[in-house]
Amino acid sequence: MRGTFLRNLYKSVRLASLGQMVSNTLISGLLYSDKGGALMALTDPV
Incomplete structure (x- = not known):
């Protein structure tokens, strides 16, 4: 048991x-392919 x-x-x-x-690999891959655009959108949603 x-x-x-x-x-x-x-x-x-x-x-x-x-x-x-x-998921970490996917997220970092997306961020890298977007050249940081997604990261900027996440950190500074203006």
Whole structure:
């Protein structure tokens, strides 16, 4: 029972960190391709 719980916890943590890595890569890729335009729009929405 406890081993299964730990294994599932480990899997979900790995999935979460993988998702975080993918989203970070996508965000930085979008910012880089936009030459900072999206970043400027986010930080200074005027």
